[in-house]
Amino acid sequence: MKTFFRRIGRAVGDFFYDISCTLSRLKPPSKRPVSGMKTKKRKDMIFYVCMLALPLLQFGLMWVGVNFNSILLSFKEYVDADRNFVWTLKNFADVFQNLFGEDTVLLVSLKNSVLLYLLTTFVTMPTSLIISFYFYKKFAFSRALKIILFIPSIISSVVTVTCFYFIADRGYPQIMEMLTGVATEGLLVNSETRTPTLILYNIFYSMAGNFLFYSSAMSGIDNSVSEAAQIDGANLVQEFFRITLPNIYPMLSTFLVAGLAGALIGDYGMYAFSKAGGSAIDTMGYYFTRGITLDTTGQTYPHFAALGLVLSAMTCVLVFSARAILNRLDPFRDQHKEVKA
């Protein structure tokens, strides 16, 4: 009751105050700052809600909605072109039968994806680390080399694949014929050389990708640590293995884990290769892209949704196991825990 009268009193007061301002040709203030803090909080809240509305709507539709739909989709089977459906577990049965069958496309794709991941990771990572150390120590021509090696990262993979295809499939046979006098097939057309060529391509181009991250992480190491090591007589090899590598271990493990997240679903440029010259090897990403783009009616979408769920579950297990193992192997485990805390 008391509040009610207080509100009426304030409203009446505002009214007469506005009239007196108008009469004296003064611009009336919007409201008297009686409860300034409350107004500010309210305004803050309105601003906060308005600003976050669109990002949250996008998240709700394109992440929550999409993943929820993905789960539902994986249990559906379309029975006609109008996308009428029945609920079923058939999609999962198909996926498991194909994944654990003998020489099915899905199994071959999975095997190739894992093989390419392992090769690109465990061949390129050591090389990238050595290159990064070179840049970190600012040896001769570091800056120029850094810029040149970074260029493939900003050029579209379609361009790189197209150029590589022409060299490997059209240029190589001509050179070989000139040199040996024998007609030779292109490296990608020839089924014997195709897989090694595509593996080499992936290793070759992924080596240039990560070195900048590594060298930047290395530049974060306190200078006094390496100076102390140098005073104690450590050479560059010792510095690399005993100081630099342990100090950037958290970043290395993050890279490994992040790479693992895309290991099973990686395309490794195969779709682009198949479009450039029709020669590619099956990888999981290629299987997805080819399947989805060929299906214009969406009848096979439930199969891909189920496959996506199975692969996500497998990737989750891999990622969290790898994370746990890599955390245990951390040489500065206790220190990094303290930093995180």
Add this chain to the structure above:
Amino acid sequence: MSKPKKHLQKVKTPIGAWVIFLFLAVYAIALMIPYLFALVTSFRSINDFREQVFGWSTPTLDNYQTLFDTSGSGFKYTVITSDGAEAYYDFIGLMVNSFLFAIGCAAANTICPCIVGYCTARFPYKFSNFLISLVYVLMALPIVGSTVSEIQMTQTLGIYDTIPGMWFLKFSFLGMYTLIYNASFKSIPNDYVEAAYMDGAGNMSIFVRIMLPLVSNTMLIAFILSFVSFWSDYSTPLYFLRSYPTLALALLNYTETVGTYATDQMAACILLCIPSLVLFACFTEKFTGNLQMGGIKG
């Protein structure tokens, strides 16, 4: 307390390092060979190329002229739209699509994390903490193969096969940029906001006129990197933009839709690279600077 020196001074190159240099020099040349091949081939005639793949003849601009020729004999890219009709694009049309797609998506991918980063840094509500935790958790959660569901969702929302629809698709705050913006806004002293508020500025003018200029560098880097990535991206248009193909997608389908004219194709490759290379040349330091930030955080 003085800050420890972060960067090492240039040191004398030992013999072992020269060996690595030799390897790096060979590797760098080998990396550049395909692009040099594309550049040289783009200035050759198709007959010369058929005779000899590697080689050099009198340079010609015919391939570039063919690409920009809007008459019937010039470059023509055919698409089947989502309505099932046939549509034709000339090279300029593809470039326009590419620019609209890349600029819009890069802007969406820059603005959305900036808004969320600002709100979560400036307003310490519980929901802000929840949002930041959500970003961390979803970054660690490997969800793969949801493309088909995304296609269905965009079809349901009516944004499938539209360029503005793709902008909405990329208007996402999930990812590293939100965390970077959050950290950047948190590092700005609150005095700026309080002084502006005392002067009568509202929340929107504080955000637009005071806070955004302070993080403009970060925004520029995010925009450039996103632009380069969307400019080169062919998978999003492949799945979602049937009627509005981009240059990258056209190049992917070149052999099937245009024909096996290698020299034209190489000219198209060179033209696709130009915007990214120009940006890289103008902002080399920013590219590497951003990577440095990511590297240390990693």
